[in-house]
Amino acid sequence: MYTVVGAVKSRAFRVMWMLEELGQAYDVIPAAPRSDEAKKFNPSGKVPALLDGEEVLTDSVAIMQYLADKHGRMTAPAGTPARARQDAMTLWLVDEFDAILWAAAKHSFVFPEEQRVPQIKDSLKAEFARAAGKLEEMIKGDFLMGDDMTVPDILAVHCINWSIGAGFPKVEGPVADWASRMRERPAFKAVRGRDA
Numbered sequence: 001m002y003t004v005v006g007a008v009k010s011r012a013f014r015v016m017w018m019l020e021e022l023g024q025a026y027d028v029i030p031a032a033p034r035s036d037e038a039k040k041f042n043p044s045g046k047v048p049a050l051l052d053g054e055e056v057l058t059d060s061v062a063i064m065q066y067l068a069d070k071h072g073r074m075t076a077p078a079g080t081p082a083r084a085r086q087d088a089m090t091l092w093l094v095d096e097f098d099a100i101l102w103a104a105a106k107h108s109f110v111f112p113e114e115q116r117v118p119q120i121k122d123s124l125k126a127e128f129a130r131a132a133g134k135l136e137e138m139i140k141g142d143f144l145m146g147d148d149m150t151v152p153d154i155l156a157v158h159c160i161n162w163s164i165g166a167g168f169p170k171v172e173g174p175v176a177d178w179a180s181r182m183r184e185r186p187a188f189k190a191v192r193g194r195d196a
């Protein structure tokens with residue numbers, strides 16, 4: 001039995017969605033970012049973390065990839081060109097989606113007020129829209145990497161949902177259609193249901 005540290009309304013959503021896709025049971029400790037509870041598992045106070053027996057793992061993307069590798073699903077095998085292409089997509093999403101949204105969050109509510117530069121948000125929104133346009137050219141099939149759902153599908157859809165919550169311009173076209181299909185998945189809905 002796994003335990004996810006972090007609430008549904010955080011990057012812990014990604015880990016829960018992966019566990020649901022894999023059909024794995026899990027508990028949730030809904031620790032808030034930077035809380036004493038979160039620091040018990042990650043000295044930085046960041047969530048999510050995953051408890052797997054005695055092991056404590058951190059970072060949503062590392063955890064998703066760990067779970068995919070461990071259960072042999074939702075990923076190309078390590079050491080293959082397909083895996084290198086999948087990892088390139090994952091890292092591109094970290095650079096061009098997650099980092100932009102995180103920068104916007106920092107300048108909205110994470111940084112102390114005196115360190116925020118709210119004007120930066122317009123260029124972050126434009127950058128995100130450009131990246132979403134690029135993603136449209138990068139989708140290889142029913143899923144980002146082709147016929148099979150993999151780690152980057154979860155990462156990208158979570159970021160698109162986050163962008164909506166952050167008031168970023170709406171993602172349109174094939175990327176929006178693919179994201180809507182992903183939100184229909186029972187595993188996605190199961191995690192959403194936990195929030196209700």
Ligand SMILES: N[C@@H](CCC(=O)N[C@@H](CS)C(=O)NCC(=O)O)C(=O)O
Nearest residue numbers: 010011033045046047048059060061
């Ligand atoms: N790259 C990390 C980022 C984790 C992260 O920044 N999580 C946020 C909540 S979604 C957090 O804990 N923020 C608190 C902080 O940065 O101090 C991941 O994907 O897990």
